[in-house]
Amino acid sequence: MGRNEVFLEKANGLLPKLRVQRVEPVCAAELCQQNGRTAAKPAGVWQGRTLAKGDSILLDFGNHWVGHVTLRFASVGSHPDAPAWLRVQFAERACELTEDPEAYTGWISKGWIQQEQVHMDVLPAELALPRRYAFRYLRLEVLDVSGKYSLVLTDAWCDATTSADDSALAPYASGDGQLNKLDAIAGRTLRECxxxxxxxxxxxxxxxxxGDLRMQALANYETYRANDLVKACLYLFAGTANEEGRVSACLFLEPEIEADDTFMFDYSLFFAAALRDYMCATGDMDAVRELWPTALRQTELAEADFDANGLVRDRDQMGWCFVDWNLALNKQASAQGITLYCLRAAIELVRALGEPDEVLRESLAKKTAAAKAYLWDKKSRLFVSGAARQVSWASQVWMVLGGAVEGAEAAALLERIAERPDTEAMVTPYMMHNYVDALLAVGERDKALDVLRRYWGGMADEGADTFWELYDPADPDASPYGGTIVNSYCHAWSCAPAYFLRKFYR
Amino acid sequence: MGRNEVFLEKANGLLPKLRVQRVEPVCAAELCQQNGRTAAKPAGVWQGRTLAKGDSILLDFGNHWVGHVTLRFASVGSHPDAPAWLRVQFAERACELTEDPEAYTGWISKGWIQQEQVHMDVLPAELALPRRYAFRYLRLEVLDVSGKYSLVLTDAWCDATTSADDSALAPYASGDGQLNKLDAIAGRTLRECxxxxxxxxxxxxxxxxxGDLRMQALANYETYRANDLVKACLYLFAGTANEEGRVSACLFLEPEIEADDTFMFDYSLFFAAALRDYMCATGDMDAVRELWPTALRQTELAEADFDANGLVRDRDQMGWCFVDWNLALNKQASAQGITLYCLRAAIELVRALGEPDEVLRESLAKKTAAAKAYLWDKKSRLFVSGAARQVSWASQVWMVLGGAVEGAEAAALLERIAERPDTEAMVTPYMMHNYVDALLAVGERDKALDVLRRYWGGMADEGADTFWELYDPADPDASPYGGTIVNSYCHAWSCAPAYFLRKFYR
Incomplete structure (x- = not known):
């Protein structure tokens, strides 16, 4: 256990080269109000626009892109006699542009705000911004030039990158316009990530x-089929496990591959689920054999968090188990359900490897029994979580996915929670993915499709080019971070429609 | 006339290579109050300083430098999980650091404010700032990192540039500490420019x-003796004269050599004076012969600004003739005096070339007579300027330098103006240079030295590393631009002490 250089070398050999596509703005744009919210509408030609002090221009690149931007400027008037000073701001959604970056005081780092201030000492100039941005809109503001000259924006482009091969994208056409649109937006989301x-x-x-990788991989198997990229990522996690063999919740790639010091109960366990999914998609048993000890180790390490009865211990510690971005959510029952789910994945793996599964089956049985014995509330006929016996959607969803309840009983459970608006809600597309998965697991195909249509369809109706990190249908411009300028509006854990529609609704 | 590519090619061949010297901060510093004004004092070691969100550090590079700065950062804490966002600000004087760049609303371009905002996505990082700065102090402020890590400043340096050859600097030691100091600061000023x-x-x-070149060249002949650099600059001006042969007030070097569309009566005429000075310093008659037509042409073009009596026409147009930064100053008498001064320089040149000087001598005589006839106020026994018969220091100084009055009469004139505090003052070291020159011209060596000691000595007492663009002894932190952050505190037209002390007080 611990850092495994052989795994990391294998991963490095599988990491893809980025594909670069040069894209230009499709038009200048201006902010407007649509249905009470900020949107952008075309505002003519951008190329050759003259910009004096205080002027700004909004460029619409027509879709979401990830890449490096270059702007070229000339000048009109006298020879420039002072440096030009610009602010450049990038936005995935138009609403971000209504916020003043200087005024942001939320708890997340302001370093995430996609803006730069730059000077140009000599004109004409080619301003190749050194950082990568994720955006559809680029706003350029002339903080100052001088009275003797103005800038002219002559060229603008983005060298957009992705490792996705657009030509490898499996076709999808459902005959239903909304579903086609949801699939396309989800595919774009995945591609950009x-x-x-x-x-x-x-x-x-x-x-x-x-946690995100698990969902991206599922969508990928149905779309771009960049299976080596999934494989590389699995080897990266396995290769950076800590001394006791625990995989981190996330990895940094630069300056070199390194695991974050963030460990989350559910994310570590999901290694087994992601490996199981990879096996099902690829049949690559060599990789499964190599990575199986890492998957198994996560289930072993989780044991320390269980009491003698097989019940996961609740914890106060913020973020010990992620589940969802609902900060009021008690995670105990979800953690129990996730354990069951991942034990089942581990059992699939170990059986495929032809190795004995008794230990895992016993563990699954004991923990399933504990879930029913200690987390089931007979009166409400719902699973509860924590000392305060909190009722939440997440708890029911994960107990269903973990098989603590099955069949008609499970379907009824999901119906019951849907009739309880007083309980802790699901707040992310990430958790909504699990809900759709649970509905499909109990055979509720129509309901699952309805969730896709309503929840992801809501983002699509808002003009989403890509699906968002967070979406509250009641308040689409909400941000738990204190500003949409730090929200991520292209978030892979939101690419569920591409997976579900293609796999279950062909 | 017009653009002369042969001249420009000759100039290009003479332009120097920059010398690069790597310098590091001498200490961390902090702002303090000294004699009621902001100064900086040492504050320990800078290397290895840890910087969390909101932290800042002031680096003192020990002297004025011009160059490109590189900063190296590491991190402590967890692996950086958000981009680091910094503000970097450069200052020639500590007082600049008390101003908020965002709050600057003066009429000069904010693009001149020496500050940047930069992001670092990956740490450790080497941040090589792409622009050149002029500074002694560098303030680094962490606008944001994240709660999980802090920055560590591991290295900082400036690749300082100058074309001056320090080893070629002629020695100067007067036995007088103040004069040695004035010479050293003036020499530093010149070097940095x-x-x-x-x-x-x-x-x-x-x-x-x-206008600045004329004074820089004079100081240069006594110090670094980079005479080819003077020659190159003269050829640049001559090579970029406009269609009628007029040389511009200033040139841009980038992206290619180009004259500004700013023409000033006095600056164009000074081409003759600067060429005369170059001839006296070098004896390079080949260059003088080539450049003489350009010098002569400026005197010819000036004729259009004179009436039939040989008096220069006054003009309302802002900036038609520079003279000094005193915006209330009427320029007519100064322009008349400057013409006389430059005609005398032209006569020296034409005589050295062995060519006839009658036309120039007649022009000089006529214009000298006009000065006395129309600009001399018999009552006050001072020269007056413009329809409102304004009395100013500048008018007297230039009439003396132009030889409208000579000998004891001229000395008495300079005494009389010194007793008139109600008249328009001199506000720049540039005009003060001319005043010192005039005092020396009338034999007032002691008074001239006293001006050097008091005026430039005042800046030295303020802790100047280099002499300033503007200096008002009554208010050393004043800025006519609405903020010291856009003042230039290393300004070549202020390098007079190196010239005068070395030439006249050895």
Missing amino acids: MQTVFEDGPKRDRRLWL | MQTVFEDGPKRDRRLWL
Whole structure:
């Protein structure tokens, strides 16, 4: 256990080269109000636009892109006699542009705000911004030039990158316009997050998270089929496990591959689920054989968090288990359900390897029994979580996915929670993915499709080019971070429609 | 006339290579109050300083430098999980650091404010700032990192440039500590302005101005003796004259050599004076012969500004003739005096070339007579300027330098103006240079030295590393631009002490 250089070398050999596509703005744009919210509408030609002090221009690149931007400027008037000073701001959604970056005081780092201030001492100039951005809109503001000259924007382009091969995208056409649209947006979301690794979001955090990887991989098997990229990511996690063999919740790629010091109960366990999914998609048993000890180790390490009865211990510690971005959510029952789910994945793996599964089956049985014995509330006929016996959607969803309840009983459970608006809600597309998965697991195909249509369809109706990190249908411009300028509006854990529609609704 | 590519090629062949010297901060510093004004004092070791969100550090590079700065950062804590966002600000004087760049609303371009905002996505990082700065102090402020890590400043240096050869600097030691200090500061000022051309100020405007060049050349002949650099600059002006042969007030070097569309009556005429000075310093008659037509042409073009009596026409147009930064100053009498001064220089040149001087002598005589006839106020026994018969220091100084009055009469004139505090004052070291020159012209060596000691000594007492663009002894932190952050505190037209002390007080 611990860092495994052989695994890391194998991963490095599998990491893809980025594909670069040069794209230009499709038009200038201006902000407007649509249905009470900020949107952008075309505003003429951008090329050759003259910009004096205080002027700004909004460029619409027509779709979501990830890449490096170059702007070329000339000048009109006298020879420039003072440096030009610009602010450049990038936005995935138009609403971000209504916020003042200087005024942001939320708890997340302001370093994430996609803006730069730059000077140009000599004109004409080619301003090749050194950083990568994720955006559709680029706003350029002339903070100052001088009275003797103005800038002219002559060229603008983005060298957009992805490791996804557009020509490899499996076709999808359902005959239903909305579903086609949801699939297309989800596919775009996945594509934009497919860089050197599967990033959670190309704007933020730009990192490989295990929980996100599981969902990206599922969508990938149905779309771009970049299976070596999944394989590389699995080897990266296995190769950076800590001394006791625990895989981290996320990895940094630069300056060199390194695991974050963030460990989460559920994310570590999901290694087994992601490996099982990889096996089912590829049949690559050599990789499964090599990575199986890492998957098994996560289930072993989880044991320490269980009491003698097989019940996971609740914890106060913020973030010990992720589940969802609902900060009021008690995670105990979800953690129990996730354990069951991942034990089942581990059992599939070990059986495929032809090795004995008794230990895992016993563990699954004991923990399933504990879930029913200690987390089931007979009165409400719902699973409860924590000392306060909190009722949440997440608890029911994970107990269903973990098989603590099955069949009609499970379907009824999901119906019951849907009739309880007073309980802790699901707040991310990430958790909504699990809900759809649970509905499909109990045979509720129509309901699952309805969730896709309503929840992801809501984002599509808002004009989403890619699906978002967070979406509250009641308040689409909400941000738990205190500003949409730090929200990620292209977030891989939101690419569920491409997976579900293609796998279950062909 | 017009652009002369042969001249420009000759100039290009003479332009110097920059010398690069790597310098590091001498200490961390902090702002303090000294005699009621902001100064900086040492504050320990800078290397290895840890910087969390909101932290800042002030680096003192020990002297004024011009160059490119590189900063190296590491991190402590967890692996950096968000981009680091920094503000970097450069200052020639500590007082600049008390101003908020965002709050600057003066009329000069904010693009001149020496500050940057930069992001670092990966740590450790080497941040090589792409622009050139003129500074002694560098303030680094962490706008944000994240709660999981802090920055560590591991290295900082400036690749400082000048075309001055320090080893070629002629020695100077007067036995008088103050004079030695004035000479050293003036020499430093000149050195820092000696880049590819003689810049007016390396912070602002970073350009070759003819009026400044004349003074820089004079100091240069006594110090670094980079006479080819003077020659190159003269050829640049001659090579970029406009269609009618007029030389511009200033030149841009980038992206290619180009004259500004700013023409000033006095600056164009000074071409003759600067060429005369170059001839006296070098005896390079080949260059004088080639450049003489350009010098002569400026005197010819000036004729259009004179009436039939040989009196220069006054003009309302702002900036038609520079003279000094006193915006209330009427320029007519100064322009008349400057013409006389430059005609005398032209006569020296034409005689040295062995060519007839009658036309120039007649012009000089007529204009000298006009000065006395129309600009002399018999009652006050001072020269007056413009329809409102304004009395100013500048008018008297230039009439003396132009020889409208000579000997004891001229000395008495300079005494009389000194007793008139109600008249328009001199506000720049540039005009003070001419005043010292006039005092020496009338034999007032002691008074001239006293001006050097009091005026430039005042800046030295303020802790100047280099002499300033503007200095008002009554208010050393004043800025006519609405903020010291856009003042130039290393300005070549202020390097007079090196010239006068070395030439006249050995």
